[in-house]
Amino acid sequence: ALLTDPSQLPANKVYDYVVVGTGPGGGVIASRLSEDPNTNVLVIEAGPSDQGVTSLQIPLLAPQLQPNQAFDWNFTTVPQKNLDNRTLQYPRGRVLGGSSGINFMVYTRGPQDDFDRYASVSGDDGWSWNSTLPYWNKIERLVPPRDGHNTNGEIAPAIHSTSGALNISVQNAPFAQDPLVIETTQELPTEFPFNEDMNSGYPLGIGWMQGTYGNGMRSSASTAYIEPVLSRPNLDVLVETTVTKLIQTGEASGTPLFRGVQFASSATSPKYALNVTREVILSAGAVNTPQLLMLSGLGPSKTLSSLNMKTIVDLPDVGQHLTDHPFLRTLFGLVNPDDDILESLARNATFANDVLNEWASERQGVLTDSTGNQVGWLRIPDDDSIWKTEQDPSSGPTAPHFEFLFVPGFVSETETAPTTGSFFTLLTVLVSPSSGGSVTIASADPFAKPVIDPNFLDTTFDVYAIRAAVRSAARFAAAGAWNGFLTGQAGPFANVDVGSDEDVDAWARAQSWTIWHPVATARMGTCAQTVGNGAVVNLDATVKGVQGLRVVDASILPYIPAAHPQAVIYAFAERVADLIKSGQSIC
Numbered sequence: 057a058l059l060t061d062p063s064q065l066p067a068n069k070v071y072d073y074v075v076v077g078t079g080p081g082g083g084v085i086a087s088r089l090s091e092d093p094n095t096n097v098l099v100i101e102a103g104p105s106d107q108g109v110t111s112l113q114i115p116l117l118a119p120q121l122q123p124n125q126a127f128d129w130n131f132t133t134v135p136q137k138n139l140d141n142r143t144l145q146y147p148r149g150r151v152l153g154g155s156s157g158i159n160f161m162v163y164t165r166g167p168q169d170d171f172d173r174y175a176s177v178s179g180d181d182g183w184s185w186n187s188t189l190p191y192w193n194k195i196e197r198l199v200p201p202r203d204g205h206n207t208n209g210e211i212a213p214a215i216h217s218t219s220g221a222l223n224i225s226v227q228n229a230p231f232a233q234d235p236l237v238i239e240t241t242q243e244l245p246t247e248f249p250f251n252e253d254m255n256s257g258y259p260l261g262i263g264w265m266q267g268t269y270g271n272g273m274r275s276s277a278s279t280a281y282i283e284p285v286l287s288r289p290n291l292d293v294l295v296e297t298t299v300t301k302l303i304q305t306g307e308a309s310g311t312p313l314f315r316g317v318q319f320a321s322s323a324t325s326p327k328y329a330l331n332v333t334r335e336v337i338l339s340a341g342a343v344n345t346p347q348l349l350m351l352s353g354l355g356p357s358k359t360l361s362s363l364n365m366k367t368i369v370d371l372p373d374v375g376q377h378l379t380d381h382p383f384l385r386t387l388f389g390l391v392n393p394d395d396d397i398l399e400s401l402a403r404n405a406t407f408a409n410d411v412l413n414e415w416a417s418e419r420q421g422v423l424t425d426s427t428g429n430q431v432g433w434l435r436i437p438d439d440d441s442i443w444k445t446e447q448d449p450s451s452g453p454t455a456p457h458f459e460f461l462f463v464p465g466f467v468s469e470t471e472t473a474p475t476t477g478s479f480f481t482l483l484t485v486l487v488s489p490s491s492g493g494s495v496t497i498a499s500a501d502p503f504a505k506p507v508i509d510p511n512f513l514d515t516t517f518d519v520y521a522i523r524a525a526v527r528s529a530a531r532f533a534a535a536g537a538w539n540g541f542l543t544g545q546a547g548p549f550a551n552v553d554v555g556s557d558e559d560v561d562a563w564a565r566a567q568s569w570t571i572w573h574p575v576a577t578a579r580m581g582t583c584a585q586t587v588g589n590g591a592v593v594n595l596d597a598t599v600k601g602v603q604g605l606r607v608v609d610a611s612i613l614p615y616i617p618a619a620h621p622q623a624v625i626y627a628f629a630e631r632v633a634d635l636i637k638s639g640q641s642i643c
């Protein structure tokens with residue numbers, strides 16, 4: 057059942073599991089555990105239900121869902137010392153489905169080497185690329201694109217399932233720029249090779265984006281995993297309720313047992329508490345998970361004692377190792393203003409109405425796409441001079457260092473969009489960064505905002521790689537394919553001399569932004585790694601030093617994927633659900 061207030065919880069019902077949060081981590085766990093009708097599962101989600109909210113359903117409205125919007129936690133970072141001391145907005149979804157309810161839907165499994173590195177650092181071959189392959193069958197439901205076009209050459213259907221939970225498809229409606237992106241891969245195949253399907257384990261190259269959408273609508277952890285099973289009598293989903301603390305309920309073999317949660321509708325409403333018979337699964341995401349662990353006495357004792365809070369287990373790595381992908385925009389002008397879809401939507405009410413009606417009546421048209429139909433994944437060449445002085449932070453030769461995204465419009469995180477001019481944005485994303493930051497707390501108040509420091513561009517490698525990405529983007533946009541389509545560098549990017557290190561570095565400091573992929577704040581290690589030794593959870597996602605508590609969300613990834621992370625989190629959650637159901641104690 058869907059409940060909206062703790063007072064609606066059925067009296068005397070005993071729950072086996074409580075899951076905190078409903079993003080790709082919590083959504084999968086809740087759905088899979090409640091497949092057993094004899095297992096009672098309670099889910100607690102801070103945000104409201106997404107059901108019937110049109111802005112959450114229409115793919116191309118994603119840019120309007122953050123920052124500072126209704127379904128966003130509206131976090132900000134501390135001033136970023138390498139970004140001219142700018143404070144960045146740091147959106148996280150606060151709605152059933154979590155950040156998958158407001159994200160840009162790019163669906164990328166990531167490179168084979170990423171998974172093989174997860175296996176090696178966790179000491180469990182079960183996390184390797186080959187071992188996790190069966191999980192894609194549970195996750196993916198490949199559906200035809202909405203416009204019914206022939207997808208030959210845009211995706212390799214043989215490596216996808218059509219019977220999983222989450223709708224995925226390639227572009228639903230064409231953008232004018234699409235053929236030119238592909239033409240550039242034919243014109244400059246050495247630097248920009250075409251890749252038919254970047255979800256094969258070998259993402260390098262440029263190809264068609266796969267997105268978590270189907271039938272013209274967003275597909276999220278809510279629509280794919282929770283809503284379809286809401287009628288299960290053994291599943292209760294309590295929304296609009298914030299978990300304020302995890303509670304120690306006793307001891308088991310000398311270690312603290314955490315089988316309780318405390319929660320409330322708001323900062324001023326009464327607090328409730330509840331114990332479960334088996335486990336608490338914490339899936340509050342890479343920002344709120346470390347916050348909740350610390351609020352519960354599980355974290356760095358130094359931080360906790362400075363706030364006069366009791367430490368139950370000293371876990372110094374909670375909140376550490378925060379890794380995220382910074383992106384930088386390169387802006388180009390357009391010959392034909394109609395090719396700028398984002399500005400057409402914002403400035404031309406007739407166009408906006410027409411496409412909205414098209415979506416409402418037929419689930420067709422540009423609103424069924426995300427903000428781009430192709431993606432590129434590129435590596436700094438092996439013979440580049442950077443490797444004489446810097447180590448490669450990527451997981452291996454199948455992993456990219458940077459990414460291209462092709463947006464039909466003006467991407468404007470640092471300013472309001474202009475009212476004139478038409479634009480094409482080639483976003484460059486640093487996907488194998490070596491910088492790391494942290495999430496911590498400055499207050500014992502569960503409703504106070506956590507302190508977030510992604511610490512972007514803190515290493516020589518990262519500054520070099522984003523510079524390399526901008527230059528590569530400029531070469532891409534200078535290909536003959538774009539003659540007659542682009543007018544050259546435009547907007548605030550017009551005067552950046554991409555040949556000058558100084559210019560590009562200043563542009564990076566002034567303009568880099570998060571692409572919203574924080575991970576690793578409660579990262580996974582081997583069973584042998586003891587408390588205080590670089591990891592927070594064991595290879596089966598159980599929290600070190602306690603019993604009855606697991607973390608299943610972006611926090612546990614040992615390294616940031618060189619990919620958009622949601623697919624990886626769905627996969628981690630599917631496997632942990634299997635481990636829980638198998639009942640084996642691994643560590």
Ligand SMILES: Cc1cc2nc3c(=O)[nH]c(=O)nc-3n(C[C@H](O)[C@H](O)[C@H](O)COP(=O)(O)OP(=O)(O)OC[C@H]3O[C@@H](n4cnc5c(N)ncnc54)[C@H](O)[C@@H]3O)c2cc1C
Pocket residue numbers: 076077078079080081082100101102103122147148149150151152153154155156158159160161162163164297298299300339340341342344345348571572573574608609610611619620621622623625
């Ligand atoms: C704007 C944006 C765009 C993105 N675009 C993409 C993309 O295109 N492709 C991609 O792969 N990834 C994208 N991501 C990232 C991706 O969505 C996240 O990595 C993923 O959703 C993380 O899953 P999670 O389960 O760890 O946490 P989340 O999805 O963040 O879910 C955590 C849930 O826990 C709830 N919660 C938190 N604290 C509490 C509490 N105390 N009590 C109760 N509930 C709580 C939250 O409200 C939320 O629902 C994007 C993210 C954002 C914000």
